[in-house]
Amino acid sequence: MINFKIGINIVRAQKSHINQMAELIAKNLGTCNLKGKSSDIISQNIAELVNTFHFYHVAVDKNGLVVGLCGIGDVKTDNDYGLNIGKHRDVLYVVVDENFQRQGIGTTLLKNCIQNIDDCPVLYEAWGEIKNGDVNSYKMLEKCSFRLLKDLGTTFYKEHGYCPYCINKDKNCQSCFCKIYIHE
Numbered sequence: 001m002i003n004f005k006i007g008i009n010i011v012r013a014q015k016s017h018i019n020q021m022a023e024l025i026a027k028n029l030g031t032c033n034l035k036g037k038s039s040d041i042i043s044q045n046i047a048e049l050v051n052t053f054h055f056y057h058v059a060v061d062k063n064g065l066v067v068g069l070c071g072i073g074d075v076k077t078d079n080d081y082g083l084n085i086g087k088h089r090d091v092l093y094v095v096v097d098e099n100f101q102r103q104g105i106g107t108t109l110l111k112n113c114i115q116n117i118d119d120c121p122v123l124y125e126a127w128g129e130i131k132n133g134d135v136n137s138y139k140m141l142e143k144c145s146f147r148l149l150k151d152l153g154t155t156f157y158k159e160h161g162y163c164p165y166c167i168n169k170d171k172n173c174q175s176c177f178c179k180i181y182i183h184e
């Protein structure tokens, strides 16, 4: 458990956090993380988190409200990026509530999640909005000792069936950046 000056603690995610986690992901990523068209974003996020919440840590405020989350998945060998890197783990979502961004929470969450992983490299699929000019998390990744492994440009998401259109994040977005980072 880590105490921030701003009264935030980092704890393991529990079932009771799932709904708040799903809403936080929907608010910050819109439909960008979802394959295919769907208006029921929260339900899709909840369905995914019900099976994966045990991988996550969450940042909670003094009232127990989830303001950030980060997870790292199980060891796997396959990936969608054309990389032949053998065993690795994926960073799942890293999201911090807009009102709490730029206070070190994302960096602390990610550092906290990777500190106990020593069995294989960890990949991070960094997503970025065109309006930001690069992946949103590049500074956080630098601070957590990730390095760029492969730049998949602006066509990856469309080619893989993601992001057919944005529902509630940025309706004008036509494509997003995708860069794969690695922590070894």
Ligand SMILES: CC(C)(COP(=O)(O)OP(=O)(O)OC[C@H]1O[C@@H](n2cnc3c(N)ncnc32)[C@H](O)[C@@H]1OP(=O)(O)O)[C@@H](O)C(=O)NCCC(=O)NCCS
Binding pocket: 028, 029, 094, 095, 096, 097, 100, 101, 102, 103, 104, 105, 106, 107, 108, 125, 126, 127, 128, 132, 136, 137, 139, 140, 143
């Ligand atoms: C990316 C994200 C998780 C970072 O969380 P955070 O708690 O704000 O991160 P930190 O405070 O630890 O900041 C790390 C660095 O990232 C930069 N940063 C934070 N938010 C940023 C944003 N929205 N856009 C660009 N850079 C940002 C900060 O400037 C900081 O560097 P600095 O302190 O040297 O200036 C958060 O901005 C977020 O949830 N964004 C929306 C969802 C998203 O893009 N997630 C990543 C998907 S791959």
